[in-house]
Amino acid sequence: MIANLPFIAIALLIGIAFAIILLKKNMIKMVMGLGILESAVNLFLITIGYREDGIAPIFTNAPEGVNMVLPTVQALTLTNIVIGVAGTALMISMIMVIYKKYGTINSDKMRRLKE
Amino acid sequence: MSLILDNLPALLIAVPLLGAFLIPIIGRFLPKIRDAWIILVSFLSSMAAVLTAFTVYTKGTLVYVFGAAAGSGAAPIDSGGIPFRIIFTIDGFGAFMLLSAAIVSFAVVLYLVASQKERSGKSEFYALYLLLTAGIFGMVSTGDLFNFFVFLEINTLSGAALVSYHRKGGIAVEGALKYLIVNTVGGLMVLFSVGLLYAQYNSLNMAYIASQMTLTTLNIVALVLFITALAMKAGAVPFHFATPDAYSVAPSGITALMVVASQAGLYGLFRILFTVYGGVINTVTVGWVIIVIGILSMVIGVTMALPQKDIKRLLAYHAVSQTGYMLLGVGVAFAVLGDPAATAAFGQTAMEGGLFHIINHALYKGLLFLAVGAVIYRTGVWSLNKLGGLGHNMKWTMVFFLIGALAIAGIPPFNGFASKLMIYESVFAFNPALSIIAMVVSILTLASFMKVFHSVFMGPKLPEFENVKEVPKLMIAGMVILTIFVIGFGLMPDLVVDSIVTPAANALLNQGSYITAVLGGFL
Amino acid sequence: MTSGLIVRTAGRLIVPLIFIFGFYLVAHGHLTPGGGFQGGAVIATGVALILICYYYKDSIEKFSPAKNFKLIEASGLLLYICTALSALVLGSSFLFNWLNASGGLFGHAVTYGINAGDLFTAGVIPVLNFAIGIEVFGALSVVLLYMFAGLRETTRAEDDAPAPVLLKKGKKGDRK
Numbered sequence: 001m002i003a004n005l006p007f008i009a010i011a012l013l014i015g016i017a018f019a020i021i022l023l024k025k026n027m028i029k030m031v032m033g034l035g036i037l038e039s040a041v042n043l044f045l046i047t048i049g050y051r052e053d054g055i056a057p058i059f060t061n062a063p064e065g066v067n068m069v070l071p072t073v074q075a076l077t078l079t080n081i082v083i084g085v086a087g088t089a090l091m092i093s094m095i096m097v098i099y100k101k102y103g104t105i106n107s108d109k110m111r112r113l114k115e
Numbered sequence: 116m117s118l119i120l121d122n123l124p125a126l127l128i129a130v131p132l133l134g135a136f137l138i139p140i141i142g143r144f145l146p147k148i149r150d151a152w153i154i155l156v157s158f159l160s161s162m163a164a165v166l167t168a169f170t171v172y173t174k175g176t177l178v179y180v181f182g183a184a185a186g187s188g189a190a191p192i193d194s195g196g197i198p199f200r201i202i203f204t205i206d207g208f209g210a211f212m213l214l215s216a217a218i219v220s221f222a223v224v225l226y227l228v229a230s231q232k233e234r235s236g237k238s239e240f241y242a243l244y245l246l247l248t249a250g251i252f253g254m255v256s257t258g259d260l261f262n263f264f265v266f267l268e269i270n271t272l273s274g275a276a277l278v279s280y281h282r283k284g285g286i287a288v289e290g291a292l293k294y295l296i297v298n299t300v301g302g303l304m305v306l307f308s309v310g311l312l313y314a315q316y317n318s319l320n321m322a323y324i325a326s327q328m329t330l331t332t333l334n335i336v337a338l339v340l341f342i343t344a345l346a347m348k349a350g351a352v353p354f355h356f357a358t359p360d361a362y363s364v365a366p367s368g369i370t371a372l373m374v375v376a377s378q379a380g381l382y383g384l385f386r387i388l389f390t391v392y393g394g395v396i397n398t399v400t401v402g403w404v405i406i407v408i409g410i411l412s413m414v415i416g417v418t419m420a421l422p423q424k425d426i427k428r429l430l431a432y433h434a435v436s437q438t439g440y441m442l443l444g445v446g447v448a449f450a451v452l453g454d455p456a457a458t459a460a461f462g463q464t465a466m467e468g469g470l471f472h473i474i475n476h477a478l479y480k481g482l483l484f485l486a487v488g489a490v491i492y493r494t495g496v497w498s499l500n501k502l503g504g505l506g507h508n509m510k511w512t513m514v515f516f517l518i519g520a521l522a523i524a525g526i527p528p529f530n531g532f533a534s535k536l537m538i539y540e541s542v543f544a545f546n547p548a549l550s551i552i553a554m555v556v557s558i559l560t561l562a563s564f565m566k567v568f569h570s571v572f573m574g575p576k577l578p579e580f581e582n583v584k585e586v587p588k589l590m591i592a593g594m595v596i597l598t599i600f601v602i603g604f605g606l607m608p609d610l611v612v613d614s615i616v617t618p619a620a621n622a623l624l625n626q627g628s629y630i631t632a633v634l635g636g637f638l
Numbered sequence: 639m640t641s642g643l644i645v646r647t648a649g650r651l652i653v654p655l656i657f658i659f660g661f662y663l664v665a666h667g668h669l670t671p672g673g674g675f676q677g678g679a680v681i682a683t684g685v686a687l688i689l690i691c692y693y694y695k696d697s698i699e700k701f702s703p704a705k706n707f708k709l710i711e712a713s714g715l716l717l718y719i720c721t722a723l724s725a726l727v728l729g730s731s732f733l734f735n736w737l738n739a740s741g742g743l744f745g746h747a748v749t750y751g752i753n754a755g756d757l758f759t760a761g762v763i764p765v766l767n768f769a770i771g772i773e774v775f776g777a778l779s780v781v782l783l784y785m786f787a788g789l790r791e792t793t794r795a796e797d798d799a800p801a802p803v804l805l806k807k808g809k810k811g812d813r814k
Contacts, residue, residue: 045310073313102285102289136716139709182733
């Protein structure tokens with residue numbers, strides 16, 4: 001049960017994030033929901049790499065005969081964090097321009113692109 | 116010279132990236148040569164892509180290992196047989212997509228240099244354009260799942276920034292924001308699936324996972340997430356929320372390249388379905404899912420396109436509809452994958468029709484967007500109610516638009532006819548009702564384009580468009596390149612199918628050859 | 639906007655320390671946790687601290703406008719792609735680690751067993767770390783500057799004016 005705790009947390013975070021993205025009208029809150037979704041996926045990636053009684057995967061610090069946790073998933077998570085930073089910066093810049101031109105950041109009122 | 120030829124897959128992404136990183140410096144200190152520089156870099160990267168495609172057609176699947184000493188394989192000696200180096204695997208299907216991306220990206224650069232001349236912020240625009248080109252080239256060449264995700268995100272970010280470029284009035288930014296949010300969620304779903312696959316098989320290499328794949332619950336979850344996310348990227352119904360908005364507000368040349376980027380998403384979908392999951396899943400069920408998505412895209416795309424007043428939004432809905440044709444053809448081929456007799460009878464033709472439609476769609480949809488962009492560039496109006504009688508002033512644009520409209524409706528001798536005929540015949544042998552729906556959609560497409568052509572170009576000359584001249588020569592040059600290929604592919608479809616499309620179809624249908632190309636000689 | 643005297647003085651003292659710490663993270667990226675992106679982001683926090691403490695127009699516009707940071711970003715990226723392509727020229731594949739265990743710039747060999755870690759090992763990797771650190775510093779600074787430019791700043795006259803009476807006083811003379 002204790003070993004499954006990170007996965008339960010990930011499922012909760014993904015549920016909360018999708019609820020925020022689909023239900024909230026304020027664009028800044030939608031960007032925050034996207035940030036929570038990203039954190040959930042990063043947590044999932046790091047949890048995959050865990051090994052029982054493992055030590056940090058540093059080459060010059062490794063005693064004999066001990067398992068390390070997986071380092072590859074840490075590289076995947078770092079890359080995802082960088083992509084997330086760039087995406088969030090771009091989204092917030094776009095919201096700033098929309099606020100200047102439309103005067104609102106409520107997604108119900110940003111409907112100039114009609115069907 | 117042999118240095119270049121040996122390292123062609125690395126040059127595919129290195130040349131556009133080097134060009135993109137030099138553009139801010141050139142734009143700051145030597146702004147006069149910026150236009151010439153970008154045309155040169157785009158030409159060199161398209162040449163690299165075409166050379167790579169030819170090498171694949173003559174020598175077989177290319178496998179290029181990054182970061183290893185020359186000549187070593189994907190699995191280092193002390194890894195226990197698990198390949199963990201990042202590789203580029205370019206087989207027939209990858210070469211096919213590289214060709215379409217190379218042709219469209221170069222033609223669009225010629226168009227953009229002329230149409231963006233008076234705008235500001237050109238350095239960043241061209242740098243983002245070259246980044247998008249590098250992202251498309253990388254996405255269709257890679258043989259590693261996480262590398263695929265990284266290139267997918269590069270496409271998303273540079274595509275969204277390019278769509279939002281004309282900021283005045285704020286509409287473009289609204290469309291780009293929607294596009295960015297939808298595609299970021301899709302990218303995170305892809306990453307989740309990649310994590311699921313890595314946790315089970317301890318490797319990110321597509322060929323290794325394909326050789327070890329079994330059917331567990333986690334793999335089915337990963338497959339569903341992949342199909343959803345890549346259909347979101349390709350703009351198929353019911354995930355098409357972002358495509359019409361983003362295509363209608365972007366600068367016209369950029370939309371032509373975004374069509375190629377969406378089709379790179381289709382590349383990812385077919386690669387996952389056929390190569391990674393190929394021998395294991397129940398192909399009839401998943402094939403029918405793809406066919407249903409295709410039929411929905413075709414029908415909903417064209418019915419939402421008929422009442423549109425905004426030209427570019429209408430073209431964007433037609434792009435959704437044509438994506439349905441590709442999904443229908445390849446879905447039929449996937450559904451009969453387990454049945455060798457049916458595959459030889461009509462499955463191979465369906466696959467070839469669907470794949471041929473990919474490159475045809477990139478060419479004629481690019482031509483249509485460039486022609487419509489030329490009209491908007493000269494008149495500043497994009498509503499069909501206000502346009503009219505432009506055929507007197509813009510003769511060349513009218514001819515190009517007419518060629519594009521006949522090609523999309525499937526009239527011989529243009530290229531749309533060849534691929535649509537292959538799809539109709541093979542789908543009819545599979546299930547007649549689907550083929551009839553496809554033909555009705557084609558008739559509705561023809562009706563829609565006749566309406567657009569008549570209301571934009573025919574009719575008497577309107578007084579407010581008295582001084583509208585023809586567009587600059589560079590824009591016409593870009594459209595001429597695409598027209599040459601549209602007419603050429605239409606006049607000689609046999610030659611094109613035999614040399615380009617059949618290797619692609621064989622590469623997809625034949626999962627074993629992909630695995631042995633990567634793992635075979637090196638384990 | 640300007641913050642009070644304490645924040646300005648402390649900012650002046652802390653910003654060089656932030657830069658040094660960020661540079662340390664970038665340089666030791668192949669031995670300890672850290673590396674290009676992390677160190678570059680920490681260096682960009684120094685620029686954020688300058689933006690918070692001083693008036694935007696006075697400090698950044700005269701000290702270093704945004705176009706200089708764009709040049710820094712472009713030079714970092716060029717260093718990266720030239721290092722990657724130089725491996726092609728030397729006869730191996732793209733991004734090959736040709737400085738590893740040679741006599742050159744970062745070319746000591748890695749000793750096995752537990753040790754403190756030698757800074758001059760691992761070949762091309764520290765060079766790429768520096769390139770990415772410079773690039774991330776430039777890029778995040780540009781993002782911060784452009785976002786700050788979109789805000790409406792108070793001028794020095796508004797800040798130096800005496801504060802209006804904002805406190806409501808209750809019956810006994812203390813704040814309500």
